[in-house]
Amino acid sequence: MSTLDELTAMMPPSSRDGGPPVPWEELEASWGVPFPSDYRAFIATYGAGAIEDYLVILEPEPWEAQRIGDGMSPETKNARKGWDVESTKAFSVVSPPVLIAWGVDASADILCWDASGAVPEEWPVLVWKRGSHEWRRHECGMVEFLRRTLQGELDSNPLGDAALWQKQRAKFLSTEEEDRLLDEGIDPWE
Template sequence: MWIDSLKALMPPHPGAGDIVDWGGVEDSWGAEFPRDYKEFVALYGEAGVDDYLSVLLPQPQTGEAHPPLREMEIETRLAERVWLEEKGEVAPKIIVWGVDSSADLLCWRATQDDADEWPVLVWNQDDAQWSDYPCGMVEFLVRIFRADFDECPLGDLRLWGNASPKFLHRPEEQRLRAAGLDPWTGEPDPCAGMFA
């Protein structure tokens, strides 16, 4: 099971994981979310990995023209716009589940009725191209950490072949920053308090 492989590579820390009203989220998105993603959210929650990758937490869609900050919805709209600009056609149903510091968009191509069959779809900003990966989100992460694709799907090699990636639940990252620490190194943050 891929979630067990992920836990072995990147153990969740105490207090990680988020509770989501999946019924409300799925009703508003008009689709069920994949089981492996739900398991990820329960174990890790809204998360950062190695200060590079952010895994997004779903919120019910508002349908508003200018919604309050809800990252998954905003990033999904961005992905649809990028698809239209690059391909000259309306995007298939896409849902963004992650973004990284290279401005890559990690999505599902959500065109099948069974969410567990959705492939991962990546917009690689550096290469300016879309690529499909016939696997689920958790398998995709494990295969990135094991360098188990022909080449790295992302714009940076930071996670590629990283056998011990560091994970932080978003509230833990915020707590460490508020304490004046760089959450990724544990060292005092020289910029702490400058932007409060």
């Protein structure tokens, strides 16, 4: 069983159709790197959206996307600023990581890849816990990080709230499904 299969058993997608098609080649040209295959598979299976109305998995978008609010490009800029300010407390590094944000949560944490390496499948997850101004490195990919968080298999809760920690089963709603339910006057998280 793949890690994505394990995750979907714990957190079923909100749609059997998965996410909308993504122009990966265009996006990767914009960022200058390919995206990890587990993220691509997650987006194909789930689409962008939220887990337990707490953690938002960001929609893939061009690097310089002109967007107000949350988005992969603006959150990456926020993470890079946070690294510049806080990195001396977290790590002693010769050169800073190449951060790319893939998630944000209701605690204002930013979840990123360290895209410094040449092989995207080997990029670790870095989490900036804004409340404590702390960076934590996790030697796994995005899907494995989510699975380990839900199972409670990391050293400690990596996020600013226990909403997902050791949850075992979680609800995921794609952005489209959440919007559809809201338009129908239904609270999607009830």
